[in-house]
Amino acid sequence: MATLIDRRIDGRNKSTVNRQRFIRRFKSQIKKAVTEAMNGRSITDIDSGEKVNIPARDLSEPVFGHGPGGRREAIHPGNREFVTGDQIARPPRGSGGGSGGGQASNSGEGEDDFVFELSREEFLDLFFEDLELPNLLRTQLAKAIEFKSVRAGFSNDGNPGNIDIVRSLKGAMARRMALAAPHTRRLHEAEEELQQLLANPPVDEIRAKELVEEINYLRARVRAVPFIDTFDLRYTNRIKQPQPTTQAVMFCIMDVSGSMDRARKDLAKRFFSLLYLFLKRNYEKIEVVFIRHHTVAKEVDEQEFFYSRETGGTVVSSALQLMGEIITERYPISSWNIYTAQASDGDNWHHDSPSCRDLLLQRIMPFVRYYAYIEITPDRHQSLWEAYEEVKEKYPNFAMRQIDGPADIYPVFRDLFKRRTA
CATH class of the missing domain: 3.40.50.410 (von Willebrand factor, type A domain)
Known part of the structure; x- marks a missing residue:
């Protein structure tokens, strides 16, 4: 069995995808925390990052639970205190603990709020996300014109990376059919004549030999037509059109x-x-x-x-x-x-x-x-x-x-x- 070992160095931004997914999922909570954080900032730290606290209840996953009533059967492996047929009492309500704000207690447990640290770019992106310059219109530029590359058909020459394979093969097929059409037509006629000649003895050997030579010659002429030629190549043509832009x-x-x-x-x-x-x-x-x-x-x-x-x-x-x-x-x-x-x-x-x-x-x-x-x-x-x-x-x-x-x-x-x- 082969053993593969990945010795590549971990990238610096290997968790970027997970961070963005987390931000999208808890965007409302994070944006609220960002807005509150901006109110307390000074001019010197206006564009730094921020630590965001997300309540633990907002991170919980939905689960199915049983209601307080009814009867159910369950298997509890590893029990040393109970045997088959024993009645298990329900736990008293309210015994669990929570996070923050409650009084001290000697029972129950809870979970602290989740702290998520936003980078400078993430923080500013969230803060400026729903802001814009009002009434901004696209106008034709006077100094610097913005161009957009658009498709403009096909050309006979261009960059090899822009070759349109389908269009080139279609052109090559048409060229082969046009160049080989006279020889192919005569080849079919010669093959039919040879079959009829061989099917009706006595066979005229001189004529049969002439037909065989002609068939070989015609097949060679058809095969001599190249599969593709530089004439067949077609390149995707692109032109740059000036586009209205915002300035x-x-x-x-x-x-x-x-x-x-x-x-x-x-x-x-x-x-x-x-x-x-x-x-x-x-x-x-x-x-x-x-x-x-x-x-x-x-x-x-x-x-x-x-x-x-x-x-x-x-x-x-x-x-x-x-x-x-x-x-x-x-x-x-x-x-x-x-x-x-x-x-x-x-x-x-x-x-x-x-x-x-x-x-x-x-x-x-x-x-x-x-x-x-x-x-x-x-x-x-x-x-x-x-x-x-x-x-x-x-x-x-x-x-x-x-x-x-x-x-x-x-x-x-x-x-x-x-x-x-x-």
């Missing part, structure tokens, strides 16, 4: 004026960090434009957006004007899906709020797919919120939410970008 730009506008203290700026940064992570994980063709503003707005990079210490007065319209200019110069609406997320405490120069309203109504909202405004204040709304309410009445794709503290960030984010059913 989007997200404008992140953050107020860094003096009224935005350190705590409020930290809340705004946490929101934008979560948004940036969501965009980069879920969308390939996405650009992010960072704009910081106080009295003057400036387009900055990611590093300066999150870590610059610049501050000043408050003129929100400067950021909206800069956004409008960038859209006109770099992001035509025929090729881009435009989105905006703005975070501010709502404090604005009172003469500037009407200007912000007019800029939104005339230059921005007619061209954006979705606009999300987050006001970070525990107090009553400021003049900017009142001006934006007029914009919301006219455009349903304008959303406004208020954030009081860290616990509001994740619920507000999920509410703004949750998947809408058509």
Whole structure:
């Protein structure tokens, strides 16, 4: 008997299939734990993994059990205390133990909750699974066109890996039949004539010899036709067609004026960090434009957006004007899906709020797919919120939410970008 020994080294991801099957099976419990975990996270550990506790009762398998009434016969092997005919008393109810929350007891047993550790990728996939950019449309790209390879019939030349065997064999068979048809027809006639000649003696040997030679010659000509030729080869032809695809730009506008203290700026940064992570994980063709503003707005990079210490007065319209200019110069609406997320405490120069309203109504909202405004204040709304309410009445794709503290960030984010059913 042969003995086979597998000496291959175990792969690092050998349990990936089992992990994914487990996640699919207990998805509702895991997603609930992920949502609860996100509420307590800070900006520094926003994209790390998480340990998830799943109650033991949710892991139990369905089994058949007997009810408390009736009689049944059973065999209990290995009993030393009972003999045939003995009555076995039922165990008292409630003698078993459970997990968590009960009082101490000297009897019963239970089982701890199952702890499942999610990796960073699994954790973020579950958290962002049911989120999306609202109203995202497929548009024809202006800079980078996405091509799709499609079937376009057959060609006489191509890559050997693209040979269509069936089509090639059909062509070879047709060619053989066409080239060998005259010789095959004459071969059948010669064979029939020879049979008739041999069946009616006396046999004309000279004619029979001529027929035999002709038959051999015709058979050789038929066999000389090659089974397949390079002329018969057919290759699957594929062409690349330009495909409409999704290309989007997200404008992140953050107020860094003096009224935005350190705590409020930290809340705004946490929101934008979560948004940036969501965009980069879920969308390939996405650009992010960072704009910081106080009295003057400036387009900055990611590093300066999150870590610059610049501050000043408050003129929100400067950021909206800069956004409008960038859209006109770099992001035509025929090729881009435009989105905006703005975070501010709502404090604005009172003469500037009407200007912000007019800029939104005339230059921005007619061209954006979705606009999300987050006001970070525990107090009553400021003049900017009142001006934006007029914009919301006219455009349903304008959303406004208020954030009081860290616990509001994740619920507000999920509410703004949750998947809408058509």
